[in-house]
Amino acid sequence: MQLSSIARRIAVGGLVVLTAALGLVVLDRPAPVSAHGSLTDPPSRNYGCWARWGSDFQNPHMADTDPMCAQAWQANPNTMWNWNGLYREGVAGNHQAAVPDGQLCSGGRTQNGFYASLDTVGPWVAATKPDKFTLTLTDQAQHGADYLLIYITKQGFDPATQPLTWNSLELIQRTGRYAPAGQYQAQVDAGTRTGRHVIYTVWQASHMDQSYYLCSDVIFTGQGGGGSTSPSPSRSTSPSPSVSVSPSRSTSPSASIPAGSCAASYAKTSEWNGGFGATVTVTAGAVGISTWTVKMTFANGQTVSSFWNANLTTSGSTVTATNASYNGRMSPGQSTSFGFNGTWSGTNNPPALTCSAQ
Incomplete structure (x- = not known):
């Protein structure tokens, strides 16, 4: 092992001991993996946490105002820095066999549980959507798509208190192929759904057998509407007794x-x-x-x-x-x-x- 590497490990170890003694939490900011992609509207859970807190990830108020993101940052900051890398390979289209119930948002704890915190049940910040909207997937690597499978939770299912399962979902749409580009969009009709739901999107990339599994939290207003092209996160529940939602x-x-x-x-x-x-x-x-x-x-x-x-x-x-x-x-x-x-x-x-x- 090179001396510089040994010195770095000693320095990091000393920092861990010091911060533990002081009761501090220090999150390192590693470089993200090579670009792939994710749902950006409505935002996937880790993309939304990165978008809201990536420039302010040590803010202590995150625990009060965005507790689900706070637990994800605490569990593994790389889940957010690498928001574009939640995929598995070699699934051959058999998604339900590869991804167990309760682990849908982490892609079946893919990559040794790198994204496991996204399976945590609770009131994730949700984007407000009408019953008809535009879903946007951002593909930074321009892999293309064989198809998108777009599921939405059934009316009556509460993702804030129940783990996500395949049986809690309804397949709304299977798209056709998309040529490699920076974004792919689909027009989605949520029907008569209202309230809190999860949109579960499976993106089958075209460049190889690579499947992405993406959870997006939404609140359907029950009103018709057009599409939007970027995330619109909104806090739908009061994260603590001191919080009151007062729309204006x-x-x-x-x-x-x-x-x-x-x-x-x-x-x-x-x-x-x-x-x-x-x-x-x-x-x-x-x-x-x-x-x-x-x-x-x-x-x-x-x-x-x-x-x-x-x-x-x-x-x-x-x-x-x-x-x-x-x-x-x-x-x-x-x-x-x-x-x-x-x-x-x-x-x-x-x-x-x-x-x-x-």
Whole structure:
């Protein structure tokens, strides 16, 4: 063994002893595995945890506001850093034999249990969806897809209290092939489902016998709607007695969207003592757009602490959000969304919104 390697192990060992003595938790940030892919809308469990907390993964408030992600980070941070690598090989299409009940979200504890924390039963943060929506899978490696199998839990099943099984799912759609690209989308109809559900997606990659098993938590509103092209996580339950959900909405002033422009709507998805979560939905007008910018002006001193699916900057009371690399281009009438967590004190009114596009 090289001396540098020995020295590194001694240093790491000393750090472990020190942090244990001080009662601290230190999470290393390793490099992710070579890119593959995952569900990004609605977000898979580990992609959602990475999107919400990857830039703030040592925040102690995660345990109070996002407890399922907190236990996943504690169990193995690599589950999130490698959000795009949850697959098994050589299944030959026999998915139910390869993945046991109770282990669906980890792909049958694939890769020696690397993703086991995703099987944990509880109130995972869920994306709010209408009964008709667009499912988006991001394929960073452009493997292509032989097919997607899209399942949704049966009405009456509660994923917050029951382990996910094959019998709790209904196959909604088997797609055709997708040529290699950066994203694959499918139009999904959830029927009459309402409330909390899990969307379970099996992505059979085309480049080899490689199967991805992806759990996405959603709350169906029971209302019809169009699609969206990026994750829109929302906190659907109060994670602690001090949390109360107090939805409020704000919309950019123009009800009709001019050609080449966009509209933005704001929804506060959760609120607790000193903090809150929110989602902003951006909709293209009658002409498609390639980029968008949303400005949010808060009147009560609110600040943003973490965000996902957009690039955010702050100047005084105004927060400016610009599209990420994957959700700026939209067809006429198409929507996408981004989310953030923030802090507040005293009053937490919605911000004033403006939306511009090119």
